[in-house]
Amino acid sequence: MAEGSINTETLIGLLRLMGHDIRAPLGSLISTNDMLIAGTYDPLTDKQMHAAQRMKRNSRRALAIIDDFITYVKAEAADLIPYSQPFDPRAELETCVHQVKPSAEEKGLLCDLLITDSVPQQLVGDAALIRQVVTALLWNGVAFTASGSLRVESDWSVASGWSMRFRDTGSGISSEDAPHIFEPFFRGQERPQVPTAGAGLGLALSAALVKLMRGQLTLESTGAAGSTFCLNLPIPCA
Secondary structure, three states: OOOOOOOHHHHHHHHHHHHHHHHHHHHHHHHHHHHHHHOOOOOOOHHHHHHHHHHHHHHHHHHHHHHHHHHHHHHHOOOOOOOOEEEOHHHHHHHHHHHHHHHHHHOOOEEEEEEOOOOOOOEEEOHHHHHHHHHHHHHHHHHOOOOOEEEEEEEEEOOOEEEEEEEEOOOOOOOOOHHHOOOOOOOOOOOOOOOOOOOOOHHHHHHHHHHHOOOEEEEEEEEOOEEEEEEEEOOOEO
């Protein structure tokens, strides 16, 4: 090892400490700001409320970036161990779509979910990690689709496991950006605002988590008519 370099185990340990030491003061700032908004320290003027709401958004964004980055590093280092428990795939997908639907509808986007009869009532895997990946892919679609629709198609087979396609009607990903979309902190030429961390970690973290679950996440197609991401997870039915 080169002098001054840090091995993976040490880096993860430092990130854990950093996460704790940064989360604690951020948590205090967030809770104090929430009390300000609630009027605990007397009612705020309109300008003060606007400033407090901006502080709330950005402090929560900073917290999300820290959490995403630590999770990404741990996933890349295989320091996370996916759970293997039965879960309802339909309920999980519906929960994810429900989470992004209000923001999609604000943009006039139709949010559609199609689950074929081949998908079992229960699958076995890490529902929390899968939910994190699915939600990130949906937010990506909301962010880069100005009009039209988002569509999630879900299928399952004994041979290939659980497959999902995320289709949007956005303007597509440029040939310059396409090779880099799964790189951490890459945000491309367009940087739309959505209620997420917005640090360019969504797709990179998703790819790392999918790899950890021995699955595949690919950009299947992109163009003027939209983009399609394909997620495949080799998980069995219960």
